[in-house]
Amino acid sequence: MKKAILLTLVASIFILFSSFVIDKTKTKVNTELSETVLTSGTIYRGGSGTLYNLTPRLTDLTGLSTYYKKPSGKSQAINVAKLQGTALEAVKDGSNHVSIRPKNDSNKVKIKAWAAAKANNGDHAYSRIVKNAID
Secondary structure, X not given: OHHHHHHHHHXXXXXXXXXXXXXXXXXXXXXXXXXXXXOOOEEEEEOOOOOOOOOOOOOOOOOEEEEOOOOOOOEEEEXXXXXXXXXXXXXXXXXXXXXXEEOOOOOOHHHHHHHHHHHHOOOOHHHXXXXXXXX
16 A cells, blocks of 8 residues: 555656656746847848848748848848837747737738848838838
């Protein structure tokens, strides 16, 4: 009887410990995935200032990739303050990564429509908003 109680106790401790580790891991992942909407500063888009380059690819459903640090080679300096009051937002989603994406687009309909414009040389209202924010 004592052996059964001891096994039950050990199993219970194992389950509690496992739950704690899993919860701790989930919290860490959520912390790493946190996003901050930026309202000012300069971010950089590698490449030219053409509408085509200022349009995300169909696979880029998080938005148009930009960076805090100026990349080597050709790049465009985007003034984040100029995105304020538009349909777009700049979201810090990595240590050096910022995504420019449509506001209120949880179902990804707007970003998909924007990315589809890449087939038309990037001619889309959102691409023009980004181009107008280049300093």
